[in-house]
Amino acid sequence: MLPEALVQHDTARALDSALPGAIRNGKWDRGELTLEVAPERIVEVCRFLKQERQFVRLSDVTAVDWYPQEPRFEVVYHLHSLERNERLRLKCRLPDRDPEVDSVTAVWRSANWYEREVYDLFGIRFRNHPDLRRILMPEDWEGHPLRKDYPVHGYKYSYGEQ
Amino acid sequence: MSDPALPVQAPETETAPRRMVLNMGPQHPSTHGVLRLILELDGENIQKADLDIGYLHTGIEKQCETLTYQQAVTLTDRVDYLANLSNNLCYCLAVEKLLGLEIPPLAQWMRVMLTELTRISSHLVWLGTHAIDIGAMSVFLYCFREREDLLRIFEMFSGQRMMTSYFRIGGLALEPPRGWHRPVKQFLDAFPSKVDEYEDLLTNNPIWLRRTKGVGYLSLEDMLDLGVTGPMLRAAGLKWDIRKAEPYSSYEKFDFEIPTRTESDVYARYQVRVEEMRQSARIARQALEGMPSGPWVADAPHVVLPDREKMKTEMEALIYHFKIVTEGFRVPPGEVYQVIESPRGELGYYVVSDGTSRPYRVHIHGPSFGNLQATPRMIEGALVADVIAALGSMDFVLGDVDR
Numbered sequence A: 001m002l003p004e005a006l007v008q009h010d011t012a013r014a015l016d017s018a019l020p021g022a023i024r025n026g027k028w029d030r031g032e033l034t035l036e037v038a039p040e041r042i043v044e045v046c047r048f049l050k051q052e053r054q055f056v057r058l059s060d061v062t063a064v065d066w067y068p069q070e071p072r073f074e075v076v077y078h079l080h081s082l083e084r085n086e087r088l089r090l091k092c093r094l095p096d097r098d099p100e101v102d103s104v105t106a107v108w109r110s111a112n113w114y115e116r117e118v119y120d121l122f123g124i125r126f127r128n129h130p131d132l133r134r135i136l137m138p139e140d141w142e143g144h145p146l147r148k149d150y151p152v153h154g155y156k157y158s159y160g161e162q
Numbered sequence B: 001m002s003d004p005a006l007p008v009q010a011p012e013t014e015t016a017p018r019r020m021v022l023n024m025g026p027q028h029p030s031t032h033g034v035l036r037l038i039l040e041l042d043g044e045n046i047q048k049a050d051l052d053i054g055y056l057h058t059g060i061e062k063q064c065e066t067l068t069y070q071q072a073v074t075l076t077d078r079v080d081y082l083a084n085l086s087n088n089l090c091y092c093l094a095v096e097k098l099l100g101l102e103i104p105p106l107a108q109w110m111r112v113m114l115t116e117l118t119r120i121s122s123h124l125v126w127l128g129t130h131a132i133d134i135g136a137m138s139v140f141l142y143c144f145r146e147r148e149d150l151l152r153i154f155e156m157f158s159g160q161r162m163m164t165s166y167f168r169i170g171g172l173a174l175e176p177p178r179g180w181h182r183p184v185k186q187f188l189d190a191f192p193s194k195v196d197e198y199e200d201l202l203t204n205n206p207i208w209l210r211r212t213k214g215v216g217y218l219s220l221e222d223m224l225d226l227g228v229t230g231p232m233l234r235a236a237g238l239k240w241d242i243r244k245a246e247p248y249s250s251y252e253k254f255d256f257e258i259p260t261r262t263e264s265d266v267y268a269r270y271q272v273r274v275e276e277m278r279q280s281a282r283i284a285r286q287a288l289e290g291m292p293s294g295p296w297v298a299d300a301p302h303v304v305l306p307d308r309e310k311m312k313t314e315m316e317a318l319i320y321h322f323k324i325v326t327e328g329f330r331v332p333p334g335e336v337y338q339v340i341e342s343p344r345g346e347l348g349y350y351v352v353s354d355g356t357s358r359p360y361r362v363h364i365h366g367p368s369f370g371n372l373q374a375t376p377r378m379i380e381g382a383l384v385a386d387v388i389a390a391l392g393s394m395d396f397v398l399g400d401v402d403r
Helices: A010-018 A039-052 A111-122 B060-064 B084-099 B105-134 B137-158 B181-202 B206-212 B220-226 B266-289 B308-313 B315-326 B367-373 B375-379 B384-394 B398-402
Strands: A023-029 A032-037 A057-065 A073-081 A086-094 A100-102 A125-127 B020-024 B036-042 B045-052 B334-342 B345-353 B361-365
Touching: A010 A023, A010 A032, A010 A039, A032 A039, A032 B334, A039 A073, A039 A086, A039 A100, A057 A111, A057 B334, A057 B345, A057 B361, A073 B345, A086 A100, A086 B334, A111 A125, A111 B367, B036 B384, B045 B375, B060 B361, B084 B105, B084 B334, B084 B345, B105 B137, B105 B181, B105 B206, B105 B266, B105 B384, B137 B181, B181 B266, B206 B266, B206 B384, B266 B384, B308 B315, B345 B367, B361 B367, B367 B384, B367 B398, B375 B384
Parallel strands: A032 A086, A100 A125
Antiparallel strands: A023 A032, A057 A073, A073 A086, B020 B036, B036 B045, B334 B345, B345 B361
């Protein structure tokens, strides 16, 4: 459902009429548009935005861990349209158990490393990703450091206590 | 022998020619930090390239969550250690947007001037090291001579040569020092002729031309799709600069050009960056000459530490000081993605607040991360010797990639 406040917004309206039901929620805050998308439709939404709304650049992909709330994870995509000088934030909410979402690498190749980073640091899996490996942490690392239940100093080293 | 860290000979079969796997880095001087490239070679030609990053991962994003908003500024210096002030600025702008703070003109102009000097200093390191990679030793010495002047200017402002943390949420960390105009003016007066010197050494140098022209080509479509930003896009003909497209910190009041080239090779990137240094000096001069007067921090007692003298006479100032130092200031809930044009391209800070005095999440989108991702596309099919030139032309900083 498109919230009342966003009916005025071109991109939100176009997306909602082309793919009804894909937008679950949204807000216009501090001059930035955020749309919450149903996780199973993210690729469809991204393809539409790239092809019909000229969002040729995927600026960034990241995630936020809202532990212990449920759904726990938010995958956040920042899109950018050079032609219309417009930025857009998309969000998918994922559960604590088996967080998994479709990869958007088929839409923008730049998503490859961005999604690997999210996988590495949050443990969110991306379906159909061509090369889903850890990128920043060592390959044999256990755990996902940016999760909120991961201690800041890690599990391996503890100072001052035996 | 399954470890690709060792140079191994792939098994020879009748159909596939013999290939060698070459491990370049993480200590190779031309990788400018700790980047590891795993190259699959057929003779001198690169068939496949794989990048291994993360050697410099220090968990800055995680650490930001444990500090108050103001303390986290000092971590942003360490992200891209050649463009510290750009990172300070981007983070401060993001938090200021969350807070809805109005920054006084003096602080805004000072920010513009110092980030432009940072751009020059970053480009100087790039030019010096890029040239030394390709074999021109003297340019390096020339560039570091001017960079030294810039580092002294940063030290004069902030007390630090590199990890300046001079921009704070709400304005500047310290009042601009007395007599700051003189060294800045001296530098800006001398700098254009110094750029001419670098150009004398390189622009028409036949060896430089042979090593850079037509090398490291990437098409504009590929670059946009692979997440490349900054001078590399401008060297492919795209006239896009965030300072013009989405002005921040009063950049709209400055007059400057966006240099572009269309060849999209190493030489075009060199030309774009050299011209950017001239443009940055031009912006810095405008800021120097038109520097407004007034306060250097915002009028926001709940965010900015009070004046030392006021604390001794006013109760409110003392209370605010106590609150800010012990607890930090609270930031209204919300999220912001702030982008600026760093020397390397689009730098983005995604800051999420949950209403407390510590950021709930800080995500740093470093331009080098996106740029580096295009490496395999750029060097596959090229010669090993050209890898050095191609990598140098990207101007990545591993601190910015790994965070």
